[in-house]
Amino acid sequence: MENKIYDYARKVNYYETDKMCITHHSNYIRWMEEARTAYLNRYGCGYRKFEEYGVVSPVLSVSCQYKQTTTFEDEVVIRVRIKRYTGVKLEFGYEMTNAKTGALVFTGESEHCFLDARHMPVIVRKRFPELDLILKGLVSDE
Amino acid sequence: MENKIYDYARKVNYYETDKMCITHHSNYIRWMEEARTAYLNRYGCGYRKFEEYGVVSPVLSVSCQYKQTTTFEDEVVIRVRIKRYTGVKLEFGYEMTNAKTGALVFTGESEHCFLDARHMPVIVRKRFPELDLILKGLVSDE
Amino acid sequence: MENKIYDYARKVNYYETDKMCITHHSNYIRWMEEARTAYLNRYGCGYRKFEEYGVVSPVLSVSCQYKQTTTFEDEVVIRVRIKRYTGVKLEFGYEMTNAKTGALVFTGESEHCFLDARHMPVIVRKRFPELDLILKGLVSDE
Amino acid sequence: MENKIYDYARKVNYYETDKMCITHHSNYIRWMEEARTAYLNRYGCGYRKFEEYGVVSPVLSVSCQYKQTTTFEDEVVIRVRIKRYTGVKLEFGYEMTNAKTGALVFTGESEHCFLDARHMPVIVRKRFPELDLILKGLVSDE
Numbered sequence: 173m174e175n176k177i178y179d180y181a182r183k184v185n186y187y188e189t190d191k192m193c194i195t196h197h198s199n200y201i202r203w204m205e206e207a208r209t210a211y212l213n214r215y216g217c218g219y220r221k222f223e224e225y226g227v228v229s230p231v232l233s234v235s236c237q238y239k240q241t242t243t244f245e246d247e248v249v250i251r252v253r254i255k256r257y258t259g260v261k262l263e264f265g266y267e268m269t270n271a272k273t274g275a276l277v278f279t280g281e282s283e284h285c286f287l288d289a290r291h292m293p294v295i296v297r298k299r300f301p302e303l304d305l306i307l308k309g310l311v312s313d314e
Numbered sequence: 315m316e317n318k319i320y321d322y323a324r325k326v327n328y329y330e331t332d333k334m335c336i337t338h339h340s341n342y343i344r345w346m347e348e349a350r351t352a353y354l355n356r357y358g359c360g361y362r363k364f365e366e367y368g369v370v371s372p373v374l375s376v377s378c379q380y381k382q383t384t385t386f387e388d389e390v391v392i393r394v395r396i397k398r399y400t401g402v403k404l405e406f407g408y409e410m411t412n413a414k415t416g417a418l419v420f421t422g423e424s425e426h427c428f429l430d431a432r433h434m435p436v437i438v439r440k441r442f443p444e445l446d447l448i449l450k451g452l453v454s455d456e
Numbered sequence: 457m458e459n460k461i462y463d464y465a466r467k468v469n470y471y472e473t474d475k476m477c478i479t480h481h482s483n484y485i486r487w488m489e490e491a492r493t494a495y496l497n498r499y500g501c502g503y504r505k506f507e508e509y510g511v512v513s514p515v516l517s518v519s520c521q522y523k524q525t526t527t528f529e530d531e532v533v534i535r536v537r538i539k540r541y542t543g544v545k546l547e548f549g550y551e552m553t554n555a556k557t558g559a560l561v562f563t564g565e566s567e568h569c570f571l572d573a574r575h576m577p578v579i580v581r582k583r584f585p586e587l588d589l590i591l592k593g594l595v596s597d598e
Numbered sequence: 599m600e601n602k603i604y605d606y607a608r609k610v611n612y613y614e615t616d617k618m619c620i621t622h623h624s625n626y627i628r629w630m631e632e633a634r635t636a637y638l639n640r641y642g643c644g645y646r647k648f649e650e651y652g653v654v655s656p657v658l659s660v661s662c663q664y665k666q667t668t669t670f671e672d673e674v675v676i677r678v679r680i681k682r683y684t685g686v687k688l689e690f691g692y693e694m695t696n697a698k699t700g701a702l703v704f705t706g707e708s709e710h711c712f713l714d715a716r717h718m719p720v721i722v723r724k725r726f727p728e729l730d731l732i733l734k735g736l737v738s739d740e
Binding site for chain 3: 206220
């Protein structure tokens with residue numbers, strides 16, 4: 173299966189700016205979640221799918237590199253891909269660009285695990301082979 | 315029982331400002347929640363108490379009047395009181411002042427009902443006489 | 457000129473939910489801003505226009521009536537209109553519906569004034585006749 | 599000068615939880631800012647000081663490691679220290695613990711630079727020797 177990426181676009185809201193007149197840095201971590209959600213929906217393993225399996229996927233770690241500022245009404249394009257999937261952990265990569273200028277404004281990563289209804293770690297590879305197959309197919313080496 | 319009010323103080327955070335260099339207006343509604351939570355804890359019917367009863371208390375309506383702006387590092391004092399309690403609905407009033415200048419910066423109200431675990435409306439007066447008594451005693455006519 | 461309304465749609469984000477598993481009530485006030493911004497852009501008097509005039513338009517008051525809950529991945533359609541414009545003050549009305557069920561989930565209002573660069577109140581009617589004309593034409597009696 | 603650390607405590611607000619019934623991960627990055635602000639105020643180089651110099655200090659990068667969940671009404675103690683200061687860049691370290699259990703819930707880092715009023719990079723070492731001296735004295739090797 174070809175490498176999968178996804179471009180999620182959204183405009184900066186007024187309430188996301190701060191008194192430096194730029195997007196407050198805490199919002200990018202929320203945009204990562206928005207883009208990740210849209211990505212997983214697009215590739216058939218969205219939140220509903222996870223819910224069917226009784227699985228939640230909390231965040232283990234996040235890293236953010238701020239390259240350029242953005243501000244109110246800028247359109248930001250968030251390119252998401254799965255960088256790594258081990259059957260137990262999942263790692264996303266994010267590149268955000270300013271839609272108008274094309275400039276890279278942000279790069280980031282997030283790492284996730286899987287928990288079942290009793291909040292115990294899940295080995296997706298063993299418990300949910302179908303989901304495992306989808307996620308394996310989504311890993312992008314690029 | 316004497317009329318009960320409560321003063322909850324908190325500083326404006328950097329991430330709560332916007333590009334007009336003032337506190338974004340959406341934050342005041344969150345501060346109302348913070349102050350209401352502290353108030354209910356103070357008077358023995360906090361979140362834990364509600365949880366024991368299996369009751370949640372969602373917001374039915376909110377109104378906000380912005381009198382003066384505030385900004386980063388301002389200390390805001392939020393005076394909370396219960397304006398009305400009918401046994402079915404609860405209404406809070408809020409007055410926020412700038413701690414330094416004493417100026418009134420905000421007034422607001424919020425109205426709440428009570429739902430049980432099955433999300434059905436609860437008549438507190440009938441189902442939880444103990445809680446009913448506490449809430450009745452907290453109403454402030456001022 | 458015909459009455460002007462605008463429908464702005466957006467999905468509920470995961471980070472907008474709370475531990476009651478519903479959209480936290482504070483987010484609706486932010487969605488009102490999103491919808492108001494889109495409305496003004498649509499009708500030729502967006503933020504850039506206001507900036508050209510050196511005018512900002514802070515919020516004087518907000519009221520929110522919560523009719524039904526929404527949650528993660530629900531699509532909410534926000535119908536915005538200008539209810540009143542006096543030449544000095546501007547009032548927006550909002551009706552939010554669940555796109556899937558059509559149910560009314562929220563109604564709200566917001567009231568705004570106009571300030572110039574020195575943060576002094578502006579009588580738009582006198583200082584900016586062009587903007588005044590646009591705003592007058594947008595008032596919807598419906 | 600002895601190594602400087604600072605403990606900043608705060609309770610989790612209701613509006614900071616999500617539908618997993620835990621603190622949404624995006625809030626920790628805001629708490630880092632709250633703690634960093636309190637730290638700098640405590641050691642005489644708070645926001646006002648920076649403003650006097652005409653200097654802002656944007657975030658270059660952030661990393662977050664989530665160790666344990668927290669939720670509404672948990673008190674979180676945020677231990678802040680300056681890990682590195684080069685005269686051009688500043689790096690903070692954060693360790694958050696649950697006040698009740700003492701458990702480590704989060705570790706993080708943030709990296710900052712300095713910009714002047716024209717948004718040009720500032721070499722603090724050269725331009726603001728007094729501020730440079732304070733920051734040097736705050737670096738904690740621990």
